[in-house]
Amino acid sequence: MRTASLGLGTTLVGASAVGGPLNWLAEHGYGPASGEALQSGRQLGVALVGLGKYSTGQLAPALQQTRLCKLAGIVTGTPAKAAQWKQRYHLPDQNIYNYQSFDRIIDNPAIDIVYVVLPVALHAEYVERAARAGKHVICEKPMAPTAADCRRMISAMQKAGKKFSIGYRLHFEPHHQEMMRLGQQQVLGPIKRLVADNGFRFNNDTPWRVDKELAGGGPLMDMGIYCAQGVVYTKGQVPVSVTAKLAPNPDSKGLFKEVEAGVNWQMQFADGSVADCRTSYAENLNSRLRAETGQGFMELQPAFGYGGIAGRTSQGPMNIENVPQQARQMDDFADCILNDKPTRVPGEMGLRDMQLIEAIYRAAATGQKVSTKDVVQVLDKVSGR
Numbered sequence: 001m002r003t004a005s006l007g008l009g010t011t012l013v014g015a016s017a018v019g020g021p022l023n024w025l026a027e028h029g030y031g032p033a034s035g036e037a038l039q040s041g042r043q044l045g046v047a048l049v050g051l052g053k054y055s056t057g058q059l060a061p062a063l064q065q066t067r068l069c070k071l072a073g074i075v076t077g078t079p080a081k082a083a084q085w086k087q088r089y090h091l092p093d094q095n096i097y098n099y100q101s102f103d104r105i106i107d108n109p110a111i112d113i114v115y116v117v118l119p120v121a122l123h124a125e126y127v128e129r130a131a132r133a134g135k136h137v138i139c140e141k142p143m144a145p146t147a148a149d150c151r152r153m154i155s156a157m158q159k160a161g162k163k164f165s166i167g168y169r170l171h172f173e174p175h176h177q178e179m180m181r182l183g184q185q186q187v188l189g190p191i192k193r194l195v196a197d198n199g200f201r202f203n204n205d206t207p208w209r210v211d212k213e214l215a216g217g218g219p220l221m222d223m224g225i226y227c228a229q230g231v232v233y234t235k236g237q238v239p240v241s242v243t244a245k246l247a248p249n250p251d252s253k254g255l256f257k258e259v260e261a262g263v264n265w266q267m268q269f270a271d272g273s274v275a276d277c278r279t280s281y282a283e284n285l286n287s288r289l290r291a292e293t294g295q296g297f298m299e300l301q302p303a304f305g306y307g308g309i310a311g312r313t314s315q316g317p318m319n320i321e322n323v324p325q326q327a328r329q330m331d332d333f334a335d336c337i338l339n340d341k342p343t344r345v346p347g348e349m350g351l352r353d354m355q356l357i358e359a360i361y362r363a364a365a366t367g368q369k370v371s372t373k374d375v376v377q378v379l380d381k382v383s384g385r
Contacts, residue, residue: 024067028331031339034068044112044334045072047095047105047135049126051081053206054140055117058306060089062326068334073111075102102126106133112337115167115330116140119214120221124149131160136337138330140167142225143350145216147358150351157347165333165343166350168229171380172328174320175300175311176230179289182298184236184382188313189293191235192273196227197288198304199262199280202255210259210281218259220357224279226304228356230289231267231275233380234298238352239267239275241371244363250282265360268369344380352376 021038024030037043046069048055063071073095074085082096095110105111114130115138116123124144130137137157143166144150157164170176183191199219208214209222232238247262255261262280269275278285290299296314303309306325311318336343355375363370 028328028335030068030331030335031341033338034335037068037338043067044069044337045095045110046070046113046115046330047073047075047097047111049075049102049114049116049130050118050122051076051078051085052117055115058326059115059117059330060085062324062330065324065327066331066334068331068338069113073097073105073108075099075105103129103133105130105135112136113138113330113333117167119208119211120216121145121214124153127153127164128156131156131162134160134162136163136333138165138167138333139347139350141350141353142216142221142357143347143354145221147351147354150347150354154347154351163333163337163343164347165336166345166347167329168345168349169325169329170226170229170304171233171345172332173309173325174323175303175309175318176233176289178311178318178320179230179234179291179298179300180236180380181382182313183234183291186293188298188315189295190271190273191291191293193292194231194234194267194273194275195288195290195292196230196275196277196303197279197285198223198226199278199283199285201284202281204255210255212258215259217357217361218256218261218263219279219281220260220263220360223281223304224263224265224277224360225353225357227277227279227289228267228353228360230300230303231277232352232356234289234291235269235273235275236379236381237269237271238375238377238379239356239372240270241268241369242266242356242359242363243268243369244360245367246364247278247280247282256281260364263360263364265363267356346378348376348378349380352378 025035075097077099114135116126117140244265249256249261261282264278267275287302287304289303298313300311307322359370359372
């Protein structure tokens, strides 16, 4: 998850360009305004807020591969990082901000999109500030520590009249899109059971992840959200209830004194099918998403990394190539802005997932089945693609 390569994706982007802009537009289903932007060389400017591992290792390199948007600015509290990024990416001084000067971004027409890549507890503040600055926003997952924060963020973006997207990169990844198609269209029959596992042995390389105030929670927030997401978009339904149990804590006075070490949970659906899920910071779990039907199965393993995803069904391997996930995610958002169309991963989806996570935490705390009847019913439906 932390070290997967984008190397193969680079080749694919180059290959897709050979057929010219029109072929590339058709391949991705992008709108006519995106074609005009390609012809004119116009790219929307993206400013990354927070220059940690994800921005450094994934988003900035991906923005060298995007065609509808580009890295135009940064926001960091570390002067040394600002100097390094300025030199590496040839950024002008006026596009470099710190957290105190961030609000001046309102006066910078070179910045169209603000991508919030900060610890979870800071998401709401910077989404709201970006909204007041009149910028479109991508916010990393999980969207916020609480569903109440999510609602406030959505309201701010609606008031600003700007596009708002959550950094759910796997909705733009072809293996996961195939899982959506197979599951939602019931190609192998109705799904009876799903399984999703995602976790790793945390070594404190990013201490904020086990700081409850900054992270909002432990592996359920960070890694488990992929399981919840994958289950919902493969099934094409939001569960009606959840049960959950905290995993044993091997270090209750150390790393995991503020957050859970792991969670095992089950989602129950209206048709009687279930999803069994696990996440952990205390052990390396298989990165897996599997769906079983009366006629067979479909499975991704590894499922949730930045590359190297592999899929198979009971009928054989999927034979799908890996792609640069973050580049596709950001180009798709740029296309939504250029053509004024909704994103498939809106703020409401981030709210839905925080409502599910809150229900899982309640179930684990009480030992009771918790209803999810009030969870927002937003889905990435295959027919809507």
